[in-house]
Amino acid sequence: MADHSSHHHDTESGVIAEPQTKAIWKTFVILSVLTAFEFLIAFTLHHGFLKTSIFVLMTIVKAFYIVGEFMHLKHEVKSLIWAIVLPCIFVVWLLLALLMEGGFVFIAR
Known part of the structure; x- marks a missing residue:
């Protein structure tokens, strides 16, 4: 021991x-x-x-x-960083797409 x-x-x-x-x-x-x-x-x-x-x-x-x-x-390891960054990028892209489409709907009427 x-x-x-x-x-x-x-x-x-x-x-x-x-x-x-x-x-x-x-x-x-x-x-x-x-x-x-x-x-x-x-x-x-x-x-x-x-x-x-x-x-x-x-x-x-x-x-x-x-x-x-x-x-x-x-x-941290790069795979953990990308596992956090990629979903954030897609969420930002989704928000931008929704804002642009929402603005288009109001402009078109």
């Missing part, structure tokens, strides 16, 4: 894990830059398809970055 008394957990020996402040600041800076870019677009471009497309694209980029960082999906 192995002697387990020599094995200590890090918290038992008084060693505290080093904080991940560098990663937190990196995430903060990246999300801040993306948000600043969104504000720039919001106040400089006129309303229209281009502005809406940029906002949708930036929202998707920020969402994937947040999911990758805070849900740790960027460290």
Whole structure:
């Protein structure tokens, strides 16, 4: 039988894990830059398809970055990532198709 008394957990020996402040600041800076870019677009471009497309694209980029960082999906296997991403893409496509068709019905009458 192995002697387990020599094995200590890090918290038992008084060693505290080093904080991940560098990663937190990196995430903060990246999300801040993306948000600043969104504000720039919001106040400089006129309303229209281009502005809406940029906002949708930036929202998707920020969402994937947040999911990758805070849900740790960027460290997972690629098949798990695609199992999450593909259904989301199809749901977005479905929503766009429904909105476009719904708008067409109102315009046609």
